[in-house]
Amino acid sequence: MNDVINLAQKLSLFDERWSPKTIARLNDYEIKVAKLEGDFIWHAHDDTDELFIVLQGQLTIQLRDRDLMLSEGELFVVPRGVEHCPHTDGEVKVLLIEPVGVVNTGDAESSLTASPETV
Amino acid sequence: MNDVINLAQKLSLFDERWSPKTIARLNDYEIKVAKLEGDFIWHAHDDTDELFIVLQGQLTIQLRDRDLMLSEGELFVVPRGVEHCPHTDGEVKVLLIEPVGVVNTGDAESSLTASPETV
Numbered sequence: 354m355n356d357v358i359n360l361a362q363k364l365s366l367f368d369e370r371w372s373p374k375t376i377a378r379l380n381d382y383e384i385k386v387a388k389l390e391g392d393f394i395w396h397a398h399d400d401t402d403e404l405f406i407v408l409q410g411q412l413t414i415q416l417r418d419r420d421l422m423l424s425e426g427e428l429f430v431v432p433r434g435v436e437h438c439p440h441t442d443g444e445v446k447v448l449l450i451e452p453v454g455v456v457n458t459g460d461a462e463s464s465l466t467a468s469p470e471t472v
Numbered sequence: 473m474n475d476v477i478n479l480a481q482k483l484s485l486f487d488e489r490w491s492p493k494t495i496a497r498l499n500d501y502e503i504k505v506a507k508l509e510g511d512f513i514w515h516a517h518d519d520t521d522e523l524f525i526v527l528q529g530q531l532t533i534q535l536r537d538r539d540l541m542l543s544e545g546e547l548f549v550v551p552r553g554v555e556h557c558p559h560t561d562g563e564v565k566v567l568l569i570e571p572v573g574v575v576n577t578g579d580a581e582s583s584l585t586a587s588p589e590t591v
Binding site: 355356357358359360361377378379380382384401402403404406408421422423426427428429430431432433448450452 | 474475476477478479480496497498499501503520521522523525527540541542545546547548549550551552567569571
């Protein structure tokens with residue numbers, strides 16, 4: 354049986370940036386936390402939407418036609434197929450929800466591609 | 473195209489208890505916020521897990537074999553088919569994620585059954 358999960362405690366278990374860690378599962382979706390800092394890469398997920406919820410800090414999600422600014426307590430769903438590039442000016446903590454098996458860099462090959470990991 | 477969603481702003485739009493409001497969609501899942509206060513009813517969702525994330529306050533999720541206490545920044549996934557009964561001693565604000573069409577009272581008929589609503 355599942356246990357209660359504390360987001361801050363899970364975030365304290367790692368320090369890597371841009372490397373989402375799975376903390377729970379909801380049917381065929383994974384709930385992940387991540388620490389973001391600096392620039393990610395442009396990519397899209399052709400088969401799925403992607404949910405970002407900002408837990409701490411300020412996140413910019415660059416889209417091709419505009420930039421979105423998310424603060425703590427704000428969320429955005431990147432629609433499937435939409436190119437996006439996260440950026441931050443400092444450390445940002447986020448909650449992500451997406452189907453099992455989604456790769457962080459989507460359709461882009463990159464040294465930032467992270468392996469699945471559960472904490 | 474979607475917009476940035478502020479959880480506190482969405483929660484300010486209604487005052488009903490035990491009546492989750494949809495604020496965004498992630499593929500075939502709905503992201504909802506709700507205000508909880510007092511006692512809900514025992515129920516289960518036979519076809520799906522259900523994610524609770526506490527945004528403010530303290531939530532007790534009673535299971536048949538134990539009580540779980542969730543504070544702000546904590547989450548719990550109620551596995552499909554598991555009977556549960558939320559309870560609070562004051563107002564609690566939560567984020568819920570579950571497939572489109574899930575009814576708040578699951579398999580139980582009740583005056584607390586809420587109609588789907590988007591805010």
